[in-house]
Amino acid sequence: MKTAAREVWLGRAILVSLMVITLVPFVTLFVTALHPTGTYPAGLEWPDEPQWSNFVTAFQAANMRQLLVSSVLIEVGVVPLALLISTLAGFALGHLRPPGSRWIFLVFLLGLTLPFEAIVVPLYYQMRDIGLLNTRWAIILPLLGLFMPFAVMWMRAHFINMPEELSEAARIDGASTTQLFLRIHLPLSMPALSSLAILMFLWTWNQFLLAVVLVDDPTRRTMAGALGAFQGQWGTDIPLLCAGSLLILTPTLLVFLAFQRHFVSALMQGAVKG
Amino acid sequence: MPDLTLSGRPPEAGARAGLSPARPGRRRGSLARHRRSAAALALVLPAAFFYGAFVLRPLIITVQYSLYEWNGVTESTWVGAANYVRLLQDPEMFGPILNALQLIVYFSFVPVTLGLVAAAIIRKFATSRLAVVGRTVLFLPQVIPLVAAGIMWTWIMASDGVVNQFLRLIGLGSITRAWLGDFSTALSGVGVIGAWVSLGLCLVLLLAGMSKIDPALYEAARLDGAGPIREFWSVTLPSLRQELAVCLTVTVIAALASFDIIYISTQGGPGNSTMVPGLEIYYLAFFQREVGQASALAVALMALVLIVVIPLQRVIRGREQ
Numbered sequence: 001m002k003t004a005a006r007e008v009w010l011g012r013a014i015l016v017s018l019m020v021i022t023l024v025p026f027v028t029l030f031v032t033a034l035h036p037t038g039t040y041p042a043g044l045e046w047p048d049e050p051q052w053s054n055f056v057t058a059f060q061a062a063n064m065r066q067l068l069v070s071s072v073l074i075e076v077g078v079v080p081l082a083l084l085i086s087t088l089a090g091f092a093l094g095h096l097r098p099p100g101s102r103w104i105f106l107v108f109l110l111g112l113t114l115p116f117e118a119i120v121v122p123l124y125y126q127m128r129d130i131g132l133l134n135t136r137w138a139i140i141l142p143l144l145g146l147f148m149p150f151a152v153m154w155m156r157a158h159f160i161n162m163p164e165e166l167s168e169a170a171r172i173d174g175a176s177t178t179q180l181f182l183r184i185h186l187p188l189s190m191p192a193l194s195s196l197a198i199l200m201f202l203w204t205w206n207q208f209l210l211a212v213v214l215v216d217d218p219t220r221r222t223m224a225g226a227l228g229a230f231q232g233q234w235g236t237d238i239p240l241l242c243a244g245s246l247l248i249l250t251p252t253l254l255v256f257l258a259f260q261r262h263f264v265s266a267l268m269q270g271a272v273k274g
Numbered sequence: 275m276p277d278l279t280l281s282g283r284p285p286e287a288g289a290r291a292g293l294s295p296a297r298p299g300r301r302r303g304s305l306a307r308h309r310r311s312a313a314a315l316a317l318v319l320p321a322a323f324f325y326g327a328f329v330l331r332p333l334i335i336t337v338q339y340s341l342y343e344w345n346g347v348t349e350s351t352w353v354g355a356a357n358y359v360r361l362l363q364d365p366e367m368f369g370p371i372l373n374a375l376q377l378i379v380y381f382s383f384v385p386v387t388l389g390l391v392a393a394a395i396i397r398k399f400a401t402s403r404l405a406v407v408g409r410t411v412l413f414l415p416q417v418i419p420l421v422a423a424g425i426m427w428t429w430i431m432a433s434d435g436v437v438n439q440f441l442r443l444i445g446l447g448s449i450t451r452a453w454l455g456d457f458s459t460a461l462s463g464v465g466v467i468g469a470w471v472s473l474g475l476c477l478v479l480l481l482a483g484m485s486k487i488d489p490a491l492y493e494a495a496r497l498d499g500a501g502p503i504r505e506f507w508s509v510t511l512p513s514l515r516q517e518l519a520v521c522l523t524v525t526v527i528a529a530l531a532s533f534d535i536i537y538i539s540t541q542g543g544p545g546n547s548t549m550v551p552g553l554e555i556y557y558l559a560f561f562q563r564e565v566g567q568a569s570a571l572a573v574a575l576m577a578l579v580l581i582v583v584i585p586l587q588r589v590i591r592g593r594e595q
Contacts, residue, residue, distance in 0.1 A: 004398065007395060007398050007502065008398050008399050010395055011395040011396040011397075011398050011399055012399070012404060014392050014395055014396065015392070015396050015404060015405065015408045016404075016408075018392060018408070018412060018473065018477070019407075019408055019411045019412065021470070022411055022412055022414060022415060022470070022473075022474065023411060023414075024430070024436065025423070025426040025427060025430055025470070026414070026426070028426065028429065028430055028435075028436050029425075029426050029429070032429060040434065041434075042434050042439065044436045044439060084320075085320040085321040085324065086321055088317040088318070088320065088321065089317060089318045089320070089321035089322070091317060092314045092315065092317035092318050093318060096310075096314035096317070097314075098310070098311035098312075098314035098315050099311055100315070101314075101318075104315075104318055104322070107330075108321075108325065111325065111329050111330075113523070113527055113579055113580065113583045114329065114333070114576065114579075115527065115530065115531030115552065115575055115576065115579060116531070116533075117531060117533060117551065117552040117555050117556070117572060117575060118333065118336060118572045118573075118575055118576045119329060119332035119333055119336055119572075120555070120556075120559075121332075121336065121339065121555065121559045121565060121568055121569055121572065122331075122332035122333075122335035122336055122339065122569075123328065123332050124559070124560075125335075125346070126328075126331070126332060126335075141324070141327075141328055142328040142329075144324040144328065145324040145325045145326075145327060145328030145329040146328065146329055148321050148324055148325040148329070149325070149329075151321075152321055152325075177313075202417060205419070206418070206419040206420065206421075208419065208420065208421050208533070208534045208537075209533050209534070209552070209556075212537075212556075213556065213560065223419065224419035224420070224421045224422075224534070227419060227421045227422060227425070228421055228537070228538065231421075231425060231538060238429060241425060241429075242425075242429065245422045245425045245426065248419065248422060249418040249419060249422040252417050252418050252419065253414065253417060253418065255417075256413070256414070256417040257410075260410060
């Protein structure tokens with residue numbers, strides 16, 4: 001069909017131009033990062049002598065080693081514990097369904113659309129009063145709470161969708177609830193758990209507001225928070241700033257590319273459920 | 275109901291109706307059921323603790339703060355609704371809210387509309403290699419920190435950035451400017467950044483929604499003589515209600531609660547032309563030391579999000595049931 005062929009070509013053209021628009025900022029960032037530090041390069045222009053050493057300079061100037069350690073510590077504090085407690089809650093609310101679980105779930109849902117800005121002020125005073133301001137705990141603890149609405153909803157939906165016959169069969173074989181959870185449900189939850197883990201990893205890595213408000217010292221922040229401080233300090237040195245930004249966003253790109261299939265479907269399901 | 279005891283021990287005899295020989299099973303059964311419920315509720319406790327301590331408690335305190343005047347250090351004074359009255363009267367307070375509402379156009383309507391049109395056209399070859407690569411590429415802005423997006427675009431829209439370079443190339447050198455530093459273009463400038471971030475998500479989501487539409491519907495429409503545009507309005511669009519509601523929910527929240535992009539690219543300037551509630555809350559609470567006023571704005575922001583999101587959630591949930 002003639003019209004169909006034209007539509008296909010039009011579709012390709014649109015898709016390619018959207019891809020170009022998406023990629024131009026990344027390319028600009030990369031090309032600019034290769035110019036001599038301290039210069040003010042003009043737009044999109046390949047430098048005469050690419051300064052690959054800028055990445056090393058930015059790595060040192062931004063204290064990148066310390067930032068990485070800090071981000072990893074925060075990730076380690078948030079992701080495994082958030083996974084554990086949301087799985088337990090999701091299992092209880094989605095599979096065991098004790099009386100009142102509907103109400104409990106609704107209270108969790110309440111937090112789903114909550115902007116972080118809405119609670120950051122009291123969080124500041126709360127953290128100050130318990131003496132955790134300027135420590136990584138000031139980021140870890142609130143994130144554990146803030147991730148719960150989504151994480152619990154996510155895991156609950158997963159356990160609700162598990163076929164009932166599986167649990168019944170295990171019961172007939174004499175499995176206790178603990179055994180049912182550990183031997184049957186948990187192994188089958190791995191895809192749901194890993195998607196949730198990737199999402200929470202990225203949300204933690206990219207968390208900016210909490211890091212800026214609750215932690216002054218950039219070397220105790222998340223990567224995104226540290227990037228904010230780096231911009232304040234090196235904002236006038238465009239090539240160095242670009243090199244630093246690239247270093248900080250590269251891990252997220254690598255995680256994304258490595259777990260791509262997982263990720264797109266996870267984000268989509270997450271968005272649909274959210 | 276199956277056995278719900280949480281210990282590793284084998285289930286108690288009484289837990290299974292009909293298996294308890296000696297006593298009348300009813301009372302022991304309900305006792306066991308209570309114990310099972312308690313155990314199940316205990317599993318929710320850790321999640322509820324973090325959620326309660328670091329979300330619900332601050333949420334309630336925000337409302338409480340909003341009724342006081344407090345500089346964060348000395349005694350606070352009860353002022354009732356005064357902070358809310360100022361919210362409605364002081365342009366410094368509702369200006370950011372108006373800006374956030376305008377940002378919805380850029381953060382939400384632009385990517386959703388563009389995504390819809392693009393997805394409707396791309397649908398024809400959605401399984402090809404190009405479409406798969408395109409999906410990955412268009413997703414990239416969703417993955418990186420918004421701060422990084424802000425830094426990239428600040429540089430792109432600067433006086434010597436790519437945008438102006440391109441405009442000079444095509445002979446529009448007269449309209450070049452520092453896009454984020456100009457009163458008339460700064461808000462649109464940050465809007466473009468938001469649109470760039472959300473477009474991929476909307477497109478991919480809508481494409482996925484379209485792939486679930488029964489092809490028979492399209493055949494029927496074609497047989498009835500519908501052209502591509504008619505087909506889009508009568509088949510594609512009505513089938514995507516749920517996906518559209520999701521896109522709108524996510525992007526509208528991103529617009530109303532924007533912080534990272536603005537903080538990095540304009541700090542709310544020039545003047546207050548790109549000031550948004552999130553940033554104003556931050557300035558009020560931590561620089562101007564008006565904790566009460568900041569909290570009132572936070573409550574207003576929450577209310578605004580709910581007003582927009584609840585009807586959209588109806589659409590999403592209505593479809594599921």
